[in-house]
Amino acid sequence: xxxxxxxxxxxxxxxxxxxxxxxxxxxxxxxxxxxxxxxxxxxxxxxxxxxxxxxxxxxxxxxxxxxxxxxxxxxxxxxxxxxxxxxxxxxxxxxxxxxxxxxxxxxxxxxxxxxxxxxxxxxxxxxxxxxxxxxxxxxxxxxxxxxxxxxxxxxxxxxxxxxxxxxxxxxxxxxxxxxxxxxxxxxxxxxxxxxxxxxxxxxxxxxxxxxxxxxxxxxxxxxxxxxxxxxxxxxxxxxxxxxxxxxxxxxxxxxxxxxxxxxxxxxxxxxxxxxxxxxxxxxxxxxxxxxxxxxxxxxxxxxxxxxxxxxxxxxxxxxxxxxxxxxxxxxxxxxxxxxxxxxxxxxxxxxxxxxxxxxxxxxxxxxxxxxxxxxxxxxxxxxxxxxxxxxxxxxxxxxxxxxxxxxxxxxxxxxxxxxxxxxxxxxxxxxxxxxxxxxxxxxxxxxxxxxxxxxxxxxxxxxxxxxxxxxxx
Ligand SMILES: [Zn+2]
Numbered sequence: 017x018x019x020x021x022x023x024x025x026x027x028x029x030x031x032x033x034x035x036x037x038x039x040x041x042x043x044x045x046x047x048x049x050x051x052x053x054x055x056x057x058x059x060x061x062x063x064x065x066x067x068x069x070x071x072x073x074x075x076x077x078x079x080x081x082x083x084x085x086x087x088x089x090x091x092x093x094x095x096x097x098x099x100x101x102x103x104x105x106x107x108x109x110x111x112x113x114x115x116x117x118x119x120x121x122x123x124x125x126x127x128x129x130x131x132x133x134x135x136x137x138x139x140x141x142x143x144x145x146x147x148x149x150x151x152x153x154x155x156x157x158x159x160x161x162x163x164x165x166x167x168x169x170x171x172x173x174x175x176x177x178x179x180x181x182x183x184x185x186x187x188x189x190x191x192x193x194x195x196x197x198x199x200x201x202x203x204x205x206x207x208x209x210x211x212x213x214x215x216x217x218x219x220x221x222x223x224x225x226x227x228x229x230x231x232x233x234x235x236x237x238x239x240x241x242x243x244x245x246x247x248x249x250x251x252x253x254x255x256x257x258x259x260x261x262x263x264x265x266x267x268x269x270x271x272x273x274x275x276x277x278x279x280x281x282x283x284x285x286x287x288x289x290x291x292x293x294x295x296x297x298x299x300x301x302x303x304x305x306x307x308x309x310x311x312x313x314x315x316x317x318x319x320x321x322x323x324x325x326x327x328x329x330x331x332x333x334x335x336x337x338x339x340x341x342x343x344x345x346x347x348x349x350x351x352x353x354x355x356x357x358x359x360x361x362x363x364x365x366x367x368x369x370x371x372x373x374x375x376x377x378x379x380x381x382x383x384x385x386x387x388x389x390x391x392x393x394x395x396x397x398x399x400x401x402x403x404x405x406x407x408x409x410x411x412x413x414x415x416x417x418x419x420x421x422x423x424x425x426x427x428x429x430x431x432x433x434x435x436x437x438x439x440x441x442x443x444x445x446x447x448x449x450x451x452x453x454x455x456x457x458x459x460x461x462x463x464x465x466x467x468x469x470x471x472x473x474x475x476x477x478x479x480x481x482x483x484x485x486x487x488x489x
Contacts, residue, residue, distance in 0.1 A: 018197045018204065018489040020231070022481040023072060024049060025457040029237055029397055030089035031066070032457060034208070035073055036489070039199045042174035043073065045081045046193065046208060050092025050123070052371070052397065067093065067149055072484075075102040080173035081161075083108040084210030085190035086115035086274060092123050095154035098161065107173055109181050110164035111315045112189030115274055115308065117159055122273075122304050124148075124155035126372075167191070182224035185213030186433050187275035188312055192224060197489060204489050208233045211457070212435040212443055216246035218282045219312075221320045223435065225446040231489055232451050234444055234478070235434070236458030237395060239466025242436040249430025250283060254292060256389055256426055257362070261294035264359045265387030265423070270375040270402060272368035273305035275433050276394050278312045280364055282323065285339040289330045298342045301351050301365040301374045306344040309335060355381045369400035376401070379414045388423035393431035398459070437466060445474060453478040454487075 017039055024033035024047070032049035051063040075097045083091050083106060094106060094116075108116060131148035138145055165171050170180045176198040181191035193208040207229040213220045243249075260267045271277045277300065287293035300306060313335065316324065332338045345351050351374050354363060363382075367373035382388040383405075396402035404412050406427055411420045429436075435443065444453065453470070455463045455478050463480050470476045481487075 018199065019486055020206065020489050021072075021486045022454075022456070022483060024051070024483070025089070026481055026483040026485075027458070027460045027463065029395070029457055029459060032084075032090045033093075034233070036177070036195065036197075036206070038174065038177060038197060040175055042079045042177065043077055044174050044177055044195075045073070045078050045097075046195075047083060047090050048081060048093045048097055049090040050088050052089055052369075071097070071100070075100040078102055078104055080104050080177075081106045082173060082179055082193055082195075083112065083116070084184065084193055084208065085187055086112050086119045087187065087211070087272075088119055088123055090211070091116055091119060094158040095120055095124055095150040098158035099150050099154040102161070104161065105163045105173070106158065106161045107163050107165055107171065107179060109189040109191050110166055111311065111318060112191065113162040113164040114311050114314075115187075115189055116162060118304060118307055118311065119274065120155040120158060121152060124150055124152040128152065182226065183221050183318075184210045185215070185220040185223045186211040187220070188278075188315055188318060190220075192226065194226065194229075204230045206231045206233070206489055207447075209235050209443070211235055211237070211433070212440065214243060214432050214435055215439055216243060216249070216430060217433055218279050219319045219323050221318070223443055225443060227446050227448050229447050229451040231454070231487070232444065232447060233454050233456050234440060236440065236455045236463045236466045237434040238432065238436045238462065239440065239455065239458050240437060240462040241429075242438050243432050244430040246430055249428050252426070252430075253283065253391070253428060254287060256391060257287070257294050259424075260387075260389040261360065263387040263389070265385055265389060266357065266359060266382050267295065267362045268375065268378050268382055268388065268390045268423070269362065269364045269393060270368055270370050270390075271305070271364050271366065271393055273302050273366050274308045276368060276431065277302065277305040277364055278309060279431060279433070280393065281309070281335070281339060281342065284342075284362065286326070288339050288341065289332070293341070295360055295362045296341055297357065297361040298339060299354055299361060299363045299365075300342060300344045301354060301363055301378070303344075303346050305364070305366065306346075351377065354378070359387070368394050368402070369396050370402040370405070371400050376414055380417070380419060383412070383414065383423050384420045386422040386424070390423050390425050392425070392427045395432060395434065437469060440466065441470065441473060444470075450474075450476050452487075455480050
């Protein structure tokens, strides 16, 4: 009998990690995510500590690693795994493999910078220096282990363990992972939802419905609520842009470089094509997002049919035709030059939850100005600067300065890359015979609501595992 251990993204939304051990002792790691932000159980310092803590398994003992998608909370500790001796294959979809290079090299760069910064004040206090969680060399090591698998094809990753990726519609290359385990003449099927896409969000397809499983792990990021309808959300964005133009301020949009940024560019391009984009300047202040754009443009075959048709219908071929007012800034100097623009600009920059990155600089110059608008298109985890602003903080600390929040704050849940409650229930309801269901990747309060709703609507009792829990498959 195979065993599954719940290691990370258990009653929290980051640090995704699960270990599968088969009867004959083969070990397959499903996800190797980093913890980010702060959660109910731990402070951010503890998150850092947990990203450094020893893995609860020997990396060298793993037969294979399987990754659902390239977001750092699902893939960010792969370089550490390689650093600690893992040399086996890392399976992911082909486009995910391309995005992994971007994500892991960027993350390694951040780890190196963070350690450098920390060591400066440690030196002043006479404390010994720390080393980065991992370096760019480690990331490169991990990247050599990638094995791209196309959606729908099946690969044997360990003895008797076969993996198939299905489209999760969350970001480019994102997958629902179906794992078949054959042992002692029996076949058991584990389905891991990965992060499920919002059926209303653009570019990506609807998450593939599956009907057969013995055990299902279901993400529950938005287990407690539905998003607003896509048309309403677009209308709301159009109104915000118009209002910002009238108010004479800028519009700041903190966005993840991969996923949310491409959705936004798609929408802003649509407004432009329809002649209803009031701003004449859209800055994409993120070299990483620009590189992600290139990867997205190489895989337009994965886009949803309706959005592809819409783009084709406008006769545009290149991004520069789709949204001609888009400017991508590469260097810090170019980024800082945006600070001189006081009105009429839309500025898209990372990080998505405002925990760092160039958006923080733009906050310093715009957040205290009441004519400016800030649009949050994605989930803001507890303990992040983004969450504090969304929850109505009157002032926040930005770059070691306290800054008043006087800009108008908007959250556009309809832009979420995650399925809302009804979409989660809809997807999971396709499974026949109510397999064993485990809720993962969600804050506890949201999971409780989803658990209750599943019971009421489908008469299906979902389990909420604790970190370290182990189940037989
Ligand atoms: Zn994700």
